[in-house]
Amino acid sequence: MCGVVGIYAPGRDVARLAYFALYALQHRGQESAGIAVSDGQKIVSHVEMGLLGAIFDEEILSRLRGYLAVGHTRYSTTGSSVVVNAQPLLEQSTIGEFVFAHNGNLTNHESLAETLSPDLVLVATSDSEVFSKKIVDSDAATMEDRLAAVMQQAEGAYSCVVGTERELYGFRDPWGVRPLCLGQFEGGGYVIASESCAVATVGAKYLREIEPGEIVRIDEDGLHSRKIVREEPPALCMFEYIYFARPDSKLNGRSIYMARYEMGKQLAREHPADADVVMAVPDSAIPGGIGFATESGLPYVEGLIKNRYIGRTFISPDQAMRSQGVALKFNPILENLEGQRVVVVDDSIVRGTTTPRIVRLLRDVGAREVHVRVTSPPIVNPCYLGVDMATHDELIAANLSIDEIRRKIGADSLGYLSLEGLVKSTGRPQNEFCLGCLNGAYPRIPALAEPIAVR
Ligand code: 5GP
Numbered sequence: 001m002c003g004v005v006g007i008y009a010p011g012r013d014v015a016r017l018a019y020f021a022l023y024a025l026q027h028r029g030q031e032s033a034g035i036a037v038s039d040g041q042k043i044v045s046h047v048e049m050g051l052l053g054a055i056f057d058e059e060i061l062s063r064l065r066g067y068l069a070v071g072h073t074r075y076s077t078t079g080s081s082v083v084v085n086a087q088p089l090l091e092q093s094t095i096g097e098f099v100f101a102h103n104g105n106l107t108n109h110e111s112l113a114e115t116l117s118p119d120l121v122l123v124a125t126s127d128s129e130v131f132s133k134k135i136v137d138s139d140a141a142t143m144e145d146r147l148a149a150v151m152q153q154a155e156g157a158y159s160c161v162v163g164t165e166r167e168l169y170g171f172r173d174p175w176g177v178r179p180l181c182l183g184q185f186e187g188g189g190y191v192i193a194s195e196s197c198a199v200a201t202v203g204a205k206y207l208r209e210i211e212p213g214e215i216v217r218i219d220e221d222g223l224h225s226r227k228i229v230r231e232e233p234p235a236l237c238m239f240e241y242i243y244f245a246r247p248d249s250k251l252n253g254r255s256i257y258m259a260r261y262e263m264g265k266q267l268a269r270e271h272p273a274d275a276d277v278v279m280a281v282p283d284s285a286i287p288g289g290i291g292f293a294t295e296s297g298l299p300y301v302e303g304l305i306k307n308r309y310i311g312r313t314f315i316s317p318d319q320a321m322r323s324q325g326v327a328l329k330f331n332p333i334l335e336n337l338e339g340q341r342v343v344v345v346d347d348s349i350v351r352g353t354t355t356p357r358i359v360r361l362l363r364d365v366g367a368r369e370v371h372v373r374v375t376s377p378p379i380v381n382p383c384y385l386g387v388d389m390a391t392h393d394e395l396i397a398a399n400l401s402i403d404e405i406r407r408k409i410g411a412d413s414l415g416y417l418s419l420e421g422l423v424k425s426t427g428r429p430q431n432e433f434c435l436g437c438l439n440g441a442y443p444r445i446p447a448l449a450e451p452i453a454v455r
């Protein structure tokens, strides 16, 4: 996972716009962040490990002057969490320097790396660098032709932004696994961003999604679009709807908030509970919790207060820190829980680290019964396309039955949303999604042919 932005806005403070757009995408990655700016002559970049607010200050932003900017915030899936893997990547090529920002995961980065000229040295360990070095290695005369050529060879998920000295590009893999959208500033200029919430944050108007397999180029003549020839069945990541995207974003015209609210309503129909109150695990499950309460006619209460200044439980890719994170993050509201039969709604159970701790926390403050409801089906397969979902061994639902999970998490009852119910809540047809983690229906990407057979 990652967040990417591109700003093309002559006459405006593009570094600051990129900064605020990235701030709106901080949930997509908290390991490193960077902004690169071009004034038409040269590219200046600032990239560091850590959260956006800790990296950029007035002095740094004021040094980033230009009319186009590329920004990135990172959550590593392939390649470790070190500064050489932080983005945007700055590259020199025979057609000038450029910066590259990637969200996704290439499934063929190893074989792609073998096709690089031997004189090109990979300094990072990420799949993203292979893509940017392929651009460097291309002998096409324009950046657009280079991107089109690399897109023909790259497989997997890539929603990217590229900035040259004078042009901004946004492009998306032919499956459209990760989101990427386009907005326009009043009075001229464009913004490209992973999610529409970032477009709104910088005061631009949302125009449309960048299409799967499309390259958008923005330069002094305006906006140009080109669809690369290869057509693939669409495979937008369902986990964006379940968990990843911000609730105030829209995907394919559908509000994420409303989709999650519907998931909660649908879940209440599928797995009603004999209980007194409904609560959600903040923040991501709140729309689902409100939906569940509305449909079931039970009062919605706040059972846990989340400390927003502590990073996500996934912030450290290390299991010991992750476990510690849960306890540091939530404090219960005793008055809403004591003596109550509580329905607790969460958006997903991945490894099964969070839920048992939450159940224990609720029981410790006197909840009489705890009924866990999850607004997604069991996650039974890993993600090869950019979500940090780990391996089969680590996925609790890949190894235990629902009743075994219920016992392990210590709940009085457990109910997962059905796949049909989930799809219905999105308001989009099932064949638009990658459902690999839920039922093994990965997009038809050659490297994924094998894992599909797993279950
Ligand atoms: P688990 O603790 O079972 O491994 O993960 C489930 C919890 O983590 C849920 O509360 C869910 O909201 C959250 N979660 C699920 N997927 C991700 C992810 O990719 N990143 C982060 N940071 N949290 C996640």
Ligand code: MG
Pocket: 281, 282, 283, 284, 285, 346, 347
């Ligand atoms: Mg959560």
